[in-house]
Amino acid sequence: MTTILLLLVAYLLGSIPSGLWIGHYFFHKNLRDFGSGNIGTTNTFRILGKKAGTVVFAIDLLKGTLAxxxxxxxxxxxxxxxxxxxFAVLGHTFSIFNHFQGGKAVATTAGVILGYNPWFILLLAVFFFTSFYLTSMVSFASVLSAAVAxxxxxxxPAFHLIFASYDWxxxxxxxxxxxxxxxRxxxxxxxxxxxxENIFNFGLNITHQKHNI
Structure with missing residues (x-):
């Protein structure tokens, strides 16, 4: 029974739509009506700015870690x-507080890995930020990091690197x-x-996408 209750708590934690609520209460904007319409970190940066985007990223990350x-x-x-x-990631992407819609799962998944094995997320961060700098695209960096993970x-685990053994x-x-x-x-x-693809005004944009942020 305790396990079931904690899984429910994990889902509810993940369901907290930080971007939606921050946009509504502090900026009087509904992120669903701007940019990509997504309530995750990238669209928050695009619409609400760096400070709001950073806060939303931190909250979405910590939701996964705490769960x-x-x-x-x-x-x-x-x-x-x-x-x-x-369950936190499922809550993030299918939020009960947002008509069972949500973000693209990147930040909360990173939080899960952080809570499970911090060394693994540090390794993935190298790939994420390197590819982000080269392409100027969060989307590309997210997809590449997911594939690398x-x-x-x-x-x-087969070589006992970072992981002592397999947790299947x-x-x-x-x-x-x-x-x-x-x-996603x-x-x-x-x-x-x-x-x-929309990009940040950061990095090399080696694929020559159009600028947006």
Whole structure:
């Protein structure tokens, strides 16, 4: 019963639509009516600015982290904490407070990995920020990092690098979330291929997309 209740708590944590609420209460804007219409970090940066975007990113990240450590806080050791993180990601993307809609799962998934294995998220951050600098696209960096995570979660434990051994539930969840993130970015991928993806005014923009931010 405790496990079920904590999974529900994890989902509700993930469901907190930080971008939507911050936009509404502090900027009197509904993010769903601007930009991409997404309530996640990137559109918050685009519409509400750097400070709001940073706060939304931090909240969305910590939702995943807190959900992942919930079982540890309550002494539950019979199931991988990644399962609780998964429920937070599902809450983030299918929020009960936002008509079961939400973000693209990147920040909250990063929070799950942070709560499970901080070294792994540091490794993925290298790929994320390097690709972000080269392409100026958060979408490209997100998709690449998701793909890298899927590969590394299969390979690294075999060599006892970062992971002491396989946690097959964690591995399965990361594989699922990697695919989920890529699918959620399918429109971005199409725009990247057409060289019409929105980018930040940061980095090299080596694929020559149009500027937006």
């Amino acid at each position: 992942t450590v919930l079982p540890l806080l309550f002494g539950i050791a019979t199931i991988s904490p990644a399962l609780f993180g998964l 899927a590969i590394f979660v299969l390979v690294l 539930l964690f591995t399965s969840i990361i594989l699922f979330l990697a695919c989920f993130i890529i699918i 970015h399918r429109d971005n991928i199409a725009r990247i291929r057409n060289k019409t």
